Amino acid sequence: xxxxxxxxxxxxxxxALFYPSNMQAQNKTSPTEIIYVYDxxxxxxxxxxxxxxxxxxxxxxxxxxxxxxxxxxxxxxxGPVDEVAPYIKTAxxxxxxxxxxxxxxxxxxxxxxxxxxxxxxxxxxxxxxxKMYQPEKAIEYAEALQNAIYFEGMPPEPYEGYAQVAxxxxxxxxxxxxxxxxxxxxxxAYADFxxxxxxxxxxxxxxxxxxxxxxxxxxxxxxxxxTLVARIEEVLADIKTEAAPDSWYDxx
Numbered sequence: 319x320x321x322x323x324x325x326x327x328x329x330x331x332x333x334a335l336f337y338p339s340n341m342q343a344q345n346k347t348s349p350t351e352i353i354y355v356y357d358x359x360x361x362x363x364x365x366x367x368x369x370x371x372x373x374x375x376x377x378x379x380x381x382x383x384x385x386x387x388x389x390x391x392x393x394x395x396x397g398p399v400d401e402v403a404p405y406i407k408t409a410x411x412x413x414x415x416x417x418x419x420x421x422x423x424x425x426x427x428x429x430x431x432x433x434x435x436x437x438x439x440x441x442x443x444x445x446x447x448x449k450m451y452q453p454e455k456a457i458e459y460a461e462a463l464q465n466a467i468y469f470e471g472m473p474p475e476p477y478e479g480y481a482q483v484a485x486x487x488x489x490x491x492x493x494x495x496x497x498x499x500x501x502x503x504x505x506x507a508y509a510d511f512x513x514x515x516x517x518x519x520x521x522x523x524x525x526x527x528x529x530x531x532x533x534x535x536x537x538x539x540x541x542x543x544x545t546l547v548a549r550i551e552e553v554l555a556d557i558k559t560e561a562a563p564d565s566w567y568d569x570x
Contacts, residue, residue, distance in 0.1 A: 321534040321535060321536045321549050321552055321556075349530065350381050350382075350527065350529045350554065351381065351382040351383070351527070351528045352373070352377060352381055352382070352383050352384070352525065352526070352527055353383075353384045353385075353386060353517075353525065353527075353533070354383065354384070354385050354457060354460070354523065354524075355386045355388050355514050355517065355519050355522065355523065355524040355525070356370075356386075356387070356388060356522055356523050357387060357389065357391070357438050357522050358438060358441030358445075358463045358464055358467060358474070359391045359436055359474060360388070360390050360522040360523065361409065361468065362413060362417075362539065363460075363522050364421075364465075364468045365414075365416065366417065366541070367419070367460070367461045367464055369417075369540075369541065369543045369546060370457060370523070371458075371461055372543050373525075373543070373546060373550070374457045374458070376547065377550070378457075383457050384456070385445060385456035385457060385460050386513050386514050386517075387441065387446075387507060387510040387511065387514070388438070388511065388514040388519060388524075389438050389439075389442065389508075389510070389511030391437055392437070392438055392439060392511065395436075396435070396437040397436065398432060398433050399432055399433075399434045399435075402436055404432075406429060407429055410426075410429075416540065417540060419468075421468050421469065422468065422469035423471075424469075424470055424471030425467065425469060425470070428471050434473055434474070436474055437474050438474075439504075439507060440475050440477055440480060440498075441463055441467075441474060441480065442507035443480075443498050443503055443504050443506075443507045444477070444480035444481075444498060445459065445460065445463075445507070446504075446506035446507050446510065447484070447494055447497040447503050448484055448487075448489075450503075451487075452487060455487060458487075459483070462483050462486065463483055466479060466483050477498045477499070478491075478495065480498065481495045481498070517533070521539055522539075523537065523539070523540065523541075524537060524538055524539075525541070525546065527550060527553045527554070527557075529553075529557045536550055536553060537549070
């Protein structure tokens with residue numbers, strides 16, 4: 319899959335409103351951003367976490383990273399895993415084989431019981447709160463959340479688990495919980511779902527490179543590290559070429 323440019327005015331406007339570069343507090347000089355659209359309840363995103371971790375480490379010194387929560391399990395899809403996602407009981411093995419990650423024993427025990435309630439909303443609210451405090455570490459928080467759910471067996475609800483994970487980043491768990499209960503932050507979670515929809519994301523994980531008004535998709539679904547980096551480098555090279563002064567002006 320070659321990187322695909324997306325030039326949707328509405329998407330660019332929404333993304334700029336909710337994720338202006340100066341809110342990311344990362345002090346990067348590059349106007350280019352890498353956008354990771356994930357969902358905490360997405361098993362393939364869990365498998366993709368090590369890849370995204372390496373990409374983040376590679377580019378974080380010069381490029382802003384944004385995390386958008388996708389809204390995989392919302393509305394009528396919310397419910398006990400046995401009712402809304404029984405396929406996970408076998409599908410997780412495919413994720414393990416393809417990506418090399420391991421689903422933890424406690425998660426598998428909860429999965430077998432089938433009572434764990436699957437919902438993406440609480441994790442999205444938690445991510446919205448976390449980005450208020452440490453937006454530059456949103457990639458790391460996303461990885462930590464998925465490890466908590468899929469390895470340690472943390473239930474996707476109630477809120478407390480997300481605050482505990484946030485506390486490992488030095489944040490106050492009680493203050494984090496209070497923020498999660500604020501209507502403004504809950505609306506931010508829904509705003510993320512809208513952004514993902516307007517980006518045309520139909521599956522997770524998804525990765526985009528944004529520069530100015532142009533956004534390029536470099537991953538749709540699980541993508542290995544080497545392939546993803548090659549696509550990112552291709553986009554960065556194109557961006558650099560487009561930004562270079564016209565050779566005629568160089569000569570005159």
